[in-house]
Amino acid sequence: MRECPACGASNGPTDDFCGNCGSYLGWSGTPTAPTAPTDPAVPTDPVAPVAAPSPPAAPRPADPSPPTEPPRAEPPRAAAAPPLSSPLPAPPLPSLPPPDSPQPVRPAKPVAPRPVVRPVPVDDDAAGTPCPSCGTPNPPDRRFCRRCATPLTPSTAxxxxxxxxxxxxxxxxxxxxxxxxxxxxxxxxxxxxxxxxxxxxxxxxxxxxxxxxxxxGKSKQVTPVRVEASAEVPGQPAGNATDGLSNRYWGAPGPGASITYTFAEPFRLVAVIVTNGASTSPEDYAREGRALRIALEVTASNGRKSVEQLTLVDKPGPQTFPTGISDVTSIRLTLEAPAGLDGDRHLALAELEFFRRS
Structure with missing residues (x-):
């Protein structure tokens, strides 16, 4: 088992990189066996004392067996030196410090202790996802390759x-x-x-x-300042169409006759109410002819003209037509599509009302 020097995680004995943080494991080699401690009391390099001379050997006694030859005379021997009573004194030993005595060192900085991680056995032969770089099989729980430290689960951008x-x-x-x-x-x-x-x-x-x-919004009626007609029958002038009375009318001799209204200031025309015929009474309505279509020509303050067609229902009473035209200064109405015009009858238009936005 190899312990990571950075995070303390356990790795296999053949792993080169940590599977948890990817650190190189070469810095954390297997610990060497400690040497046997020496006895501080015994000096490692003592000076050997000088050995005292040994006494001379005693003469070997003569063989008790009878000699085959006649004995010869032995030469005289020198007198033996007297034995020493005590060995020679040894020279003084130099005073050496004990080999394991503490030496003076520089004070070290305090280092925070690393977290202790309980070793977990790792199966070195376990097969798993091959490394995308070197192809080495790695266990499923590793995040870095045990051979080249390539990330096994790279984050894709x-x-x-x-x-x-x-x-x-x-x-x-x-x-x-x-x-x-x-x-x-x-x-x-x-x-x-x-x-x-x-x-x-x-x-x-x-x-x-x-x-x-x-x-x-609300609307209110606007009154023209001038009324002009292109034609009118005697006794039925164009002013009768805006007098506020429905029993008097403007009489036109035939289709194509027109009436023009001029106003004091520009306004927005929001609606026109037309009361067709000679009167709102059914008997009087059928007595004269009436126009079933009116061409409404509006002139704005800038001179622009707009034309609308007002189609009327052939019955007595007011009929409302919303318009919505801005900056109106004058209005011209032309009678078209006559009905009930026979004999000495003429076209009748009882009332015209114009409304502006209040």
């Missing part, structure tokens, strides 16, 4: 966002390749389209707002 997801919000951070140029072109095209649409649809939008105000 997310793919770049498509350009349509980078349009909004505008301050979204985009990575390289996310279509920043396409995003800019799309936003520019949208802005240009909105400007063009606003320019082209501005009149329609303005009319929609004005129509809404016409329906939600």
């Amino acid at each position: 997310p793919p770049p966002l498509p350009w349509w997801r980078t349009i909004w919000p505008l301050r979204r951070r985009t990575r390289a390749g996310s279509g920043r140029t396409t995003r800019f072109l799309v936003v520019l095209a949208v802005v240009l389209a909105l400007c063009a649409g606003g320019f082209l649809l501005l009149p329609a939008g303005r009319n929609l707002i004005e129509d809404t105000r016409d329906k939600l």
Whole structure:
């Protein structure tokens, strides 16, 4: 078992890198066997004392067996030295410090103790996911290869966002390749389209707002300052069409006759009420002819003209027509599509009422 020097995790004896943190395990080799301690009392390099001379050997006694030859005379021997009573004194030994005595060292900095990790046996022969770099099998619980420390579960970078997801919000951070140029072109095209649409649809939008105000607001009747007719029958002048009385009418000799109303100041015409025929009474209504269609020509303060067709129902009583025309200064009505015009009858128009927004 090899313990990681960085995190303390257990690794196999043949692993080169830690499976938990990927640190190199070569710095944490197997511990060497400690040498046997020496006895401090016995000096490791003592000076050997000088040995005292040994006494001379005693003469060997003569063989008791009878000699085969006649004995010869022995030469005289020297006298033996007297034995020493005590050995020679040894020279003095130098004073050496004990080999294991503590030596002076520099004070060390305190180091926090590493966490103690309980060793867990690792099966070195376990088969698992092969390393994508060197192909070495690794156990399933390892995050780094035991041979080359390659990450076994590399985190894949997310793919770049498509350009349509980078349009909004505008301050979204985009990575390289996310279509920043396409995003800019799309936003520019949208802005240009909105400007063009606003320019082209501005009149329609303005009319929609004005129509809404016409329906939600109140209206009041406006009186013209001058009335002129292109033709009229004797006794039925054009002023009878705006006198507020429904039993008097403007008489026109035939279709194509027109009547023009002029107003003091421009206003928004929101509605026109037409009372057709000679009167609101059914008997008087059928007595004279009437126009079933009226061409309404409105002139604005800038000189622009607009024409609308008012189709009437052939029955007595007022009929309302919403208009919604701004800056009106004059109105001209032309009688068309006559009905009941036979003999000496003429076209009758009892009343015309104009309303503006209050």
